[in-house]
Amino acid sequence: MKIPILLKVLQISKTSNPQFPTSRKGDEGFSLLEMMMIVLIIGILTSIAVPGWLGFINNQRVRTVNDRVFQTLRSAQSEAKRNKRDITVTFDTSVDPPTVTIDNITQQLNVGGEIKKDTITLTVNKPTASTTPANSITFDYQGNLPTDTTPFYVTVVPASGGAKKCVIVETILGGMRTDEGAACPVAP
16 A cells, blocks of 8 residues: 555656656757767767778688689699690789689689779789790699699789788699788789
């Protein structure tokens, strides 16, 4: 019995107490100063987040192209072993985005059109073998390379900062690996 009476007393004291004024019609909403502070805070947080996001996007672009280069070289090596014939892979760095040609079939390195113009640079070392064309590597019928073409490397560099990544064919047996940063050579 005492609880309903206590609630009634609290309701009366709340409405009649000037410390707890009741809301009047038209007092709802935000003031201009509050809205300006929210916009300012959002602007500051955005300016902090955008450079990190752009770096992440550039890193993803480089990783995508580097993975595509690695898959292409592995695929060409497997194709040479399976069909028991020489397979030549040529990288065309003069077009943007770069392309790769395997036995006269040209493919884009930009998977699904994600790589836009002027976002990456592809460099390929010049093989010393006189029989190998520039920016090319040839796997023989066993998936091996001529002795004078190793190491062969393809380096992918982001246009606007970030870590470069590379695919390196190290041995005449066609052993490949990927690397990044200072371990990646850049062709002159």
